[in-house]
Amino acid sequence: MMLLILFLCIGAVAGRRSPHAEYIEELEQSLVGTPSDVLEDAKLDVPGLLIKYGYPSEIHSVETEDGYILEMHRIPHGRNEGSRPKQNRPVVFLMHGLLSSSADFLVLGPSTALGYILSDAGYDVWLGNARGNFYSRNHRRHNPDSLITQRFWKFSWDEIGNYDLPAMIDYVLEVTGQQKVHYVGHSQGGTTFLVLNSLRPEYNEKFISFQGLAPASFFTYNEHSTFNALAPYENVLESAAFAMGVGEIFGNREFMTWFATNHCIEDSILFPLCTNTLPGITSSEYFNSTLLPLILGHTPAGASIRQVAHYGQCIRFDAFRRYDHDPIRNLINYGQLQPPNYDLSKITVPAYLHYGLKDRQVDYRDLYLLARKLPNTIGVYKVARDSFNHFDFLWASDVKEMFYDRLLEYLKLAETQCF
Template sequence: MCQLVSIEWFHGFDMIKWFLVLVCVSAVAARRSPNADYIDELESTRQGRYSSDILEDARLDVPGLLAKYGYPYEVHNVITEDGYILEMHRIPHGRDRNNRPNPNKPIVFLMHGLLSSSADFLVLGPGNALGYLLAEAGYDVWLGNARGNFYSRRHRRLNPDSIINQNFWKFSWDEIGYYDIAAFVDYILQRTKQSKLHYVGHSQGGTTFLVLNSLRPEYNKKFKSFQGLAPAAIFTNNDHLVFSALAPFENIIETTAFSMGIGEIFGNREFITWFATNFCHEGSIFHPLCGYAMTIVTASENFNQTMLPLFLGHAPAGASIRQVAHYGQCIRFNAFRRYNFNLLTNLAVYGRRTPPEYDLSKITVPAYIHYGLRDREVNYKDLHILAKKLGNTVGIFRIPRETFNHYDFIWSSKAKTEFYDFLIRKIREADRMH
């Protein structure tokens, strides 16, 4: 199954200010999910404990998942101003409801968090995952993939696999916001002939929205609403022990990694695969510890461990070391500011010794901030600080369950009833304001 191809060229534009776009054909069977090989080993080790549907979904990439469940889909490639080739997935309409093409459907753009991909919004399956629910609710759904993840690991000139030249990986979420999100938004609006869209960003997906609209405030007019699912920006109240322990060493970690020819984090799954298949299978004395570790990582009381192969089939999906280092700088210096290179580079790039903070008051998009009280990655107190700094906060909304946390936004078995239904109501509310 392939998509219709449409190639549109932009002539006469300054390449420094604009980007090239290209839509490519993609076959369903051409690719497997980021960690499909890992799932194969997990299945053989656990001797078919999980249903074949879960294991099949774990191996399929996003187009494969959409095709399997009978949803219309398109694969689009967007080339950014600085040459990164990004893959975007589209669900133009529903399967069971609102299932006819309509060029005037309101648009929702979904952006994943750190180390994730567009699969975040689909792994819970039809009837449960946000991407499917929005399509059934009558929205034209677009799902982005940040540079460096499994789907967007290409560049016009740079090689992501080069050990000698790490330039492909010398980006943080600053570039993702400034270049990638701008390219996605411009492409979607040009393609659909519409003027605005809704933006839903989880964690880093929220960070990149804030980066774009503070650095390029002209983009504010292109959004109907910003639905921030625990957007990561302020860390004044961070109490995550691992984050606090690593943040002081952010510069050393990145420098060391690049000197070793490593620019990517979780691009190579060999150790995790080896450990999981040898020590986490049923019957191993470490099996209870593995289950406990996942519970600790997710901190979710609604995390279905039967779904573990499916989640691990799609995440982690890769990211740059610098993305992590940039968050470390935010924690270390207690400031939401641009990436801190070094004195000389800062002077060359920013014209000052230290990087400037993002001016959140320039963000005038109606902002809806959503949070859980048990979120350890993004403390709810910091989201209240963020909401006060934004230029147009409509409201800050707590998910009622007191134990709702960072991973429940994408992996909770009760995400639909606890949050997604409410989120869709808020998106409809924003629609009525336009």
């Protein structure tokens, strides 16, 4: 693993803004009544948000074994220094879900967003960014904007777990001098943790706890109509996308405009994405609609079509297994014609699994199925509010009271049992 230069964020990324800052500017005239702070935050990138609210902010870069250059954001201590000496601060690593970024854990602002809460509680907070999103759209050799080879985009969350996480975790341990970190992963952020520790079981020794916020793995009980409608076409969709030079999805305004023009029509097989995605995010009774421009400024942050296709395979074949290329490439990569299942018995990290009863993306019954396959599940915990859904883990107005305060207790519990 090649370690790149550490940048202090002040001055290091001058001029960079949020993924969709220009889009928000175009909408401003129609957003009469939206608080100016919301509009400002919608256009700031993650380091800009931290600086604005008086938190220490660092940008770190690391290169993976296969050449992807990833950006991490660090909040080394709280706004008011916190209660623990800096050198003794336990580390928490936060990992975002599909089409998201490190901004997920900050957009709700100080006293409410998880990144701020953890740093103020005395933790050294690191926020990861998976390959291909707005902050990690770089490679030593491959050009993400090439329409010819699309080699940059030929990865799924298998590579994120197998290459990105080891590079980031090893770097964090080296910089902090700690032996172990807490891992908090939302949705795909939980998926990649399972990938890492099943494929590289030696990494189990580097974690205090796994806090899975609706970690996506099994879809046996999935009842999401959009997922079920698109899963049978996973191979066709990916092949067609790459043939058209579209390996990246929802990473820029141009793609979203093209998608809306060509596929938000009733005869498109992708039409359910248009009708269900945004309503799925905003349907929570505890979603503050005033913050919608802020969410749209940072999300979606980009991903590979193969990440989506890989989940489609999990649904289609009812198995949590490695990416299915084709029989020949499977034989080359895995030594067998069919992709192997992830061996969850190798994951020994104490696992705390959290779910919302109204989560349509990750059904709570599938979380219990995962729990039975993990050898060291400490517990499966339902968020108290019955209407809590998948996106409430990030954006609900009551998420601090409903979940984050409780999460802090689980982190402390895991620390007492680990050290």
